[in-house]
Amino acid sequence: MNRNKNKAKNKETNLRILLDTDPEVKAAFNKLSEQGQEEMLAISDERRVPNLLSDTIFKAIFDPDVKDSLLSDFISCILGRKVKVLHSLKNEGLRHSSYSKGIVLDIVVQFEDGSIANVEIQRSGIKLSPKRAACYSADLVTRQYAITQGQAKSEIDYDIIQPVYTIIIFEKSPRAFKKTKKYKHFFQQKSDTGVDLELLQYYAYICLDVFKEEKPRIGEKIDTWLEFLTIQDTDKMETFLKKNKSFQTVYDRVILMSKDREELLNMITDMLENENIAGSINRTNESIIKRLRREIKEQKETLKKQDAALKEKNTALKEKDALIRELQQQLSAKKSD
Numbered sequence: 180m181n182r183n184k185n186k187a188k189n190k191e192t193n194l195r196i197l198l199d200t201d202p203e204v205k206a207a208f209n210k211l212s213e214q215g216q217e218e219m220l221a222i223s224d225e226r227r228v229p230n231l232l233s234d235t236i237f238k239a240i241f242d243p244d245v246k247d248s249l250l251s252d253f254i255s256c257i258l259g260r261k262v263k264v265l266h267s268l269k270n271e272g273l274r275h276s277s278y279s280k281g282i283v284l285d286i287v288v289q290f291e292d293g294s295i296a297n298v299e300i301q302r303s304g305i306k307l308s309p310k311r312a313a314c315y316s317a318d319l320v321t322r323q324y325a326i327t328q329g330q331a332k333s334e335i336d337y338d339i340i341q342p343v344y345t346i347i348i349f350e351k352s353p354r355a356f357k358k359t360k361k362y363k364h365f366f367q368q369k370s371d372t373g374v375d376l377e378l379l380q381y382y383a384y385i386c387l388d389v390f391k392e393e394k395p396r397i398g399e400k401i402d403t404w405l406e407f408l409t410i411q412d413t414d415k416m417e418t419f420l421k422k423n424k425s426f427q428t429v430y431d432r433v434i435l436m437s438k439d440r441e442e443l444l445n446m447i448t449d450m451l452e453n454e455n456i457a458g459s460i461n462r463t464n465e466s467i468i469k470r471l472r473r474e475i476k477e478q479k480e481t482l483k484k485q486d487a488a489l490k491e492k493n494t495a496l497k498e499k500d501a502l503i504r505e506l507q508q509q510l511s512a513k514k515s516d
Contacts, residue, residue, distance in 0.1 A: 193437075193438045193439075193440065193443065194208075194219060194223035194443055195220070195223065197443065201440070203444065204440070204443065204444055207447045207448060207451065208447055210451050211447065211450060211451055215450050215451070218450070219443075219446070219447060219450065222437055222446075223437060223438075223443070225413065225434070226413060227411060227412075227413065228410055228411045228412065228413055228416050229433055229434075229437050229446065230411070230450075231408045231409075231433065232300055232348070232350050232387070232408060233446060233449040233450070233453075234300065234445075234449050235436070235442060235445040235446050235448075235449050236433055236436060236446070238286060239432065239436060239442075240429055240432065240433065241253060241286060241298070242267070243264045243266060243267045243286075243288050244266065249429065250286070250288065250298075251263050251264045252400075253404055254288075254296060254344075254346065256399070256400045256401035256404055257346055257363075257383050257385065257401055258344065258383065262290045262291075262292075262296075263290060263291045264288045264290060265288070265289050265290065266288070266289060267287065267288050286298040286299075287319070292341070294341045294342040294343065294344065295319050295323070295341060295342075295343045295344070296344040296345075297315055297316075297319055297343070297344070297345050298346045298348070299312075299315065299345070299346065299347045299348065300348050300350075301347060301348065301350065307347060307349075312345055312347060312382060315345050316343055316345045316380045316382065319343035319345070320343055320380065323339060323340045323341065324336070324337070324339060324340065340379065341379075342377065342379045342380075342381060343379060343381070344381045344382075344383065345380075345381070345382050345383070346383045346385070347382070347383070347384050347385070348385045348387065349384065349385065349386050349387060349388065350387050350388065351388050352384075352386035352387075352388055352389060356384065356389060357386075357389065359389075360389065360393050361389070362385065362386045362387070362389040362393060362405075363383070363384070363386075363401070364383070364384040364385075364386075365381070365382070365383050365384075366381070366382040366383075366384075367380070367381050367382070368380065385405065387405060387408065387409050390402075390405050390409065391409055403423060406419065407419060407423070407426055407429075416430065
């Protein structure tokens with residue numbers, strides 16, 4: 180990877196040209212924050228590595244209908260076993276049950292053994308709760324058979340249903356995952372009695388922020404993939420590609436995307452959506468903080484009132500004790516007389 184930074188500075192890039200000639204691109208670009216605009220220009224100038232986790236880029240890299248071997252390799256590394264992706268399953272190609280509510284998944288693919296996997300990229304873990312992940316998994320199961328009106332239950336062939344894998348990759352993982360230094364987590368349903376039944380639903384969580392914090396010694400192939408997906412500095416990417424030449428063609432495809440008008444517009448839209456989500460989360464957090472501060476203030480005022488009442492009560496008790504002592508002294512004096 181040879182990046183001529185001086186050439187990038189002296190020559191207008193596609194994005195800079197489009198900002199002067201394309202109203203749609205300019206309008207979308209102007210909606211970005213100042214930081215977002217600078218990031219997009221840096222990507223276009225090749226001063227910064229494009230975010231490989233953005234929907235546009237991630238789906239382009241792993242599109243199984245373009246080059247299925249990449250996705251097969253990536254999922255094999257995550258699951259720890261060799262799998263081969265046959266093809267993607269578009270929404271129109273799936274058999275929805277009447278209970279499916281039009282869930283839109285990132286990448287849904289079928290393996291040669293008939294099992295199905297969904298790969299979800301989440302920039303923020305706040306967006307994807309365990310309940311939502313369970314819904315995704317359940318949707319993959321129910322998509323495998325159809326319940327038509329008037330169909331008898333006895334006619335439903337449940338034996339056709341194959342295992343499903345929900346793979347969730349967090350850029351910023353939820354708090355629960357930060358209690359451990361591990362960045363790969365696998366879940367499946369198990370019996371507490373040791374009875375072995377395959378209940379079809381499996382989950383794999385990959386926490387990229389924990390991976391970056393722990394900086395593991397790269398050994399397994401999955402670690403190499405995760406390192407590639409988390410690099411943002413061009414010099415680090417250049418060093419990485421020298422050591423891992425098989426990733427060069429993947430990265431070249433990403434660079435070509437950043438020079439294409441439609442892909443650039445998609446990348447800007449992805450960034451804008453992410454900024455809106457981050458802004459919404461910040462507003463929610465600010466609202467929660469304000470509510471907590473208000474509750475704390477109210478609690479302090481209540482405690483202050485209770486403290487004042489307690490002091491008043493203590494004062495009354497002291498006065499009562501003093502009166503009792505005085506009466507006792509008077510009674511003692513009368514007895515002495």
